[in-house]
Amino acid sequence: MTQLDPEQDDGVTAILVALRHMGLLGPGEGARLTPLTGGVSSDIHLVETSDRRLCVKRALARLKVAAVWEVPTGRNAAEAAWMRQVAHWLPDGVPVILGEDEERGLFAMSFLPPERNPVWKALLLDRIVDAAFAARVGADLGLLHAASAREAGLAERFANDATFEAIRIEPYLIATARAHPDLVGRIEAIAARTLATKKALIHGDVSPKNILCGEKGPIFLDAECACFGDPAFDLAFCLNHLLLKGARRGVPRKAYRDAFEALVNAYFARIDWEDRADLEARTAALLPVLFLARVDGKSPVEYLTHEDEQEAVRRFARPLIADPQQDLIAIANAWTRQ
Structure with missing residues (x-):
């Protein structure tokens, strides 16, 4: 040292x-x-x-x-x-x-010692996929959204829209729209709806790299984008990474798909602040945009290094952006069959 x-x-x-x-x-x-x-x-x-x-x-x-x-x-x-x-x-x-x-x-x-609190991303990249832990992430995320949706005053305390737009909406959604001009209208509409939806306190960067597998469950880090906004963004952002880990050459996708489903089911079991169908529809619309953003936005994932991996993401995401699916599990199933 x-x-x-x-x-x-x-x-x-x-x-x-x-x-x-x-x-x-x-x-x-x-x-x-x-x-x-x-x-x-x-x-x-x-x-x-x-x-x-x-x-x-x-x-x-x-x-x-x-x-x-x-x-x-x-x-x-x-x-x-x-x-x-x-x-x-x-x-x-x-x-x-x-x-x-x-x-x-x-x-x-x-300080959380890494030997007792491994980063979830590292495990997922090593093909160590624990659906039960994914369910804990979903349940805890749902708990945070539900609790914050019921608490008065958070919208004013976390009115951080400028930061959220600069760190999430512009580099992920708007930058991706610039790379796909034929999808600009659709992606910009999703971006506008995401910014306008104010329902719960969101983390803004619920990625496996920001989640530790703690001894008592998930530990969430790096909430720089925290604001009062659309909980669909947190859910889509996290689910996106379970799809992306399965986009690598030679990686069987079923384990990641099972973790995806476990997270979705545990999260939706916590919903009591809005209609599930509305939340799922917003999440399902955001998911393929974020999927595409990690190859064509400002912050591409470092582990999809082959052109065929990136093209597989584009082929899958583009039609779902143009014609959104309403069912998250159906999206995961379709990707697993690709």
């Missing part, structure tokens, strides 16, 4: 100053900072002192992707607020916020 020298790194200096400001580091107390990998939107460091370990996360103004992608750094505050709020409903489902420095755009949270 490398000791970073604060005299040679302005970012580390800012973190140390913030830690002292938050009361997490005493005057003159040293700390070892180790950069952690896994995200494109923030710098994350493991901080080790003489008696504790914690994480510090600082939002970047420009994301670490090939395309130019600049976003507001104030999203750090939204993420910390989302974690604090969710802790009331699902205390084991989020890291503990230890401190926040909004002026420097960062916050500190508990």
Whole structure:
């Protein structure tokens, strides 16, 4: 583990100053900072002192992707607020916020050792597909949406539409529409409806890379896009990744399809804030757009490297965007048969 020298790194200096400001580091107390990998939107460091370990996360103004992608750094505050709020409903489902420095755009949270909290994405890529865990993700996501839909005041506290549009709608939906001009009208209509729908507190990035397989169940990370919006986006965003993991060469799709169904069933068992058919229809319309976005949007997945894999995604997604399906399980079944 490398000791970073604060005299040679302005970012580390800012973190140390913030830690002292938050009361997490005493005057003159040293700390070892180790950069952690896994995200494109923030710098994350493991901080080790003489008696504790914690994480510090600082939002970047420009994301670490090939395309130019600049976003507001104030999203750090939204993420910390989302974690604090969710802790009331699902205390084991989020890291503990230890401190926040909004002026420097960062916050500190508990460190979750990877040997006891593996990243769900890594397991899925290794073909370790646990339908029971997918059901836990669906149930917990449904619980969060249901609880937030019933709680007054969240729409005002999480009115983060500008960030959600900059980080999710533009790079995923609008950028994909530009790559497929014949589908522009349809995709823009889906984008407009998603932005206009305000029903629950959403995470905005429910991806397996942001879910740990904790000892007590799923742990949700990276809620930078949190806002009061359309729960269909969270559901579609997560289900999309179960389809995508099965788009790789030589990967049997049935296991991912079974996890998809388990997540859907567990999620819909929690619905009490709106009509299931309406929510499922919005999710089913978003799903193929997000599927296509991960090959032709601003943030393509790194594991579909072959042209035939990417073309398979395009062949499947484009007709579903033009003529949306209403049934999520039917979409998963159709993809499994491809």
